[in-house]
Amino acid sequence: xPHKNNSKNMQVGDSIRVKENDSVVKPVVVGANRTAAxxxxxxxxxxxxxxxxxxxIFNNDFYRQIDSSQNQPGNPDKNYVHIVDxxxxxxxxxxxxxxxxxxxxxxxxxxxxxxxxxDKKTGLPVISLYGKNKKPANEQLSGLDVVVFxxxxxxxxxxxxxxxxxxxxxxxxxxxxxxxxxxxxxxxxNYIDGPTMEKEHRSFLGMHTIPLVHGMTIGxxxxxxxxxxxxxxxxxxxxxxxxxxxxxxxxxxxxxVRPSPNLPNDQAINLYPGLGxxxxxxINAGRGTEFQFxxxxxxxxxxxxxxxxxxxxxxxxxxxxKHKDKLCYGEDLRNxxxxxxxxxxxxxxxxxxxxxxxxxxNTDSFTKHAGTEKLQRQIEQGLTEEEIRATWQQDIENFKxxxxxxxxxx
Numbered sequence: 001x002p003h004k005n006n007s008k009n010m011q012v013g014d015s016i017r018v019k020e021n022d023s024v025v026k027p028v029v030v031g032a033n034r035t036a037a038x039x040x041x042x043x044x045x046x047x048x049x050x051x052x053x054x055x056x057i058f059n060n061d062f063y064r065q066i067d068s069s070q071n072q073p074g075n076p077d078k079n080y081v082h083i084v085d086x087x088x089x090x091x092x093x094x095x096x097x098x099x100x101x102x103x104x105x106x107x108x109x110x111x112x113x114x115x116x117x118x119d120k121k122t123g124l125p126v127i128s129l130y131g132k133n134k135k136p137a138n139e140q141l142s143g144l145d146v147v148v149f150x151x152x153x154x155x156x157x158x159x160x161x162x163x164x165x166x167x168x169x170x171x172x173x174x175x176x177x178x179x180x181x182x183x184x185x186x187x188x189x190n191y192i193d194g195p196t197m198e199k200e201h202r203s204f205l206g207m208h209t210i211p212l213v214h215g216m217t218i219g220x221x222x223x224x225x226x227x228x229x230x231x232x233x234x235x236x237x238x239x240x241x242x243x244x245x246x247x248x249x250x251x252x253x254x255x256x257v258r259p260s261p262n263l264p265n266d267q268a269i270n271l272y273p274g275l276g277x278x279x280x281x282x283i284n285a286g287r288g289t290e291f292q293f294x295x296x297x298x299x300x301x302x303x304x305x306x307x308x309x310x311x312x313x314x315x316x317x318x319x320x321x322k323h324k325d326k327l328c329y330g331e332d333l334r335n336x337x338x339x340x341x342x343x344x345x346x347x348x349x350x351x352x353x354x355x356x357x358x359x360x361x362n363t364d365s366f367t368k369h370a371g372t373e374k375l376q377r378q379i380e381q382g383l384t385e386e387e388i389r390a391t392w393q394q395d396i397e398n399f400k401x402x403x404x405x406x407x408x409x410x
Contacts, residue, residue: 038182053258054152183243188215268292280367283347288324298323378391
């Protein structure tokens with residue numbers, strides 16, 4: 001059953017229906033909403049929680065509007081509460097919040113260091129896992145009985161939330177603290193594709209030997225990290241995944257809030273696996289515009305080939321975008337159908353039409369994003385997309401066999 005994008009141009013939060021073959025099906029109940037499955041596990045415990053703006057629990061109005069097939073729910077903020085607020089209302093003793101890249105409220109730039117602080121609403125201490133340390137320190141975990149991980153992922157290896165998951169699980173394993181993962185849908189969860197990361201290129205942009213798109217939910221991925229003994233010294237943590245109801249990997253799912261500042265809608269999220277590779281080049285991928293990961297361009301691309309122009313400026317989520325305040329020649333992808341694969345069409349086209357190819361790649365960064373040095377060489381050598389994709393296939397098949405052991409959903 002193909003994954004179908006039904007809201008290419010909608011902003012995140014506009015569409016809350018889950019659709020399959022153009023008919024409304026039972027709504028997905030995310031792990032955070034299954035309170036009966038986990039409140040007893042947290043009662044009388046001192047709790048730490050890894051969370052950001054996506055860590056939300058939906059109220060009854062949200063599900064009623066899905067059931068009545070209303071596509072526009074009005075103000076989406078009224079349809080959910082933050083998981084921290086929900087747990088506090090149930091009397092759960094939250095001691096501290098751990099924040100990933102982009103911060104607890106999700107408003108920091110990509111790669112921007114996030115400082116420790118205090119949440120203004122709750123007064124809880126917020127410890128950054130994208131500042132001085134990406135792994136919780138022993139003293140930061142001291143006194144905790146359990147750590148909850150509840151963050152929306154998008155299923156792409158270089159999207160750093162799964163690296164944060166790894167380090168949280170590792171630190172908790174070292175300190176004998178159980179980890180409780182609230183599972184959420186993967187909006188790119190219906191396929192597996194892309195080059196597999198090589199061990200020598202391990203970084204925070206890719207910590208495990210998996211394809212670029214892994215096709216797993218955050219809960220399934222946590223099970224794989226544990227089961228394959230990928231933590232330091234082959235440790236395993238005590239892991240409990242609160243699974244979803246009514247989810248399977250071929251569902252089209254619109255995220256109710258931006259998973260990060262520069263993924264504003266379904267189109268951006270679905271194009272991200274391919275356009276995210278531009279992050280390792282000198283090509284702007286829409287940062288500094290309102291259409292992040294829905295366009296690409298640079299001042300040095302061939303303006304006879306690329307008629308579309310735009311000018312990146314400082315904005316929400318991109319204080320200093322590539323080619324800030326400079327006219328870029330490129331391509332507008334707002335209305336293309338996402339290809340359901342890691343498309344190399346656009347990066348190959350941009351490279352072929354770059355007058356000075358020495359300006360194109362930031363080699364170290366591109367290798368970290370691709371997970372291999374081979375992809376840059378293949379593009380530079382002029383291989384076609386089909387020829388490059390053929391070199392991925394054996395690794396993908398090997399990964400699929402491993403992945404199968406950890407799946408929680410069809």
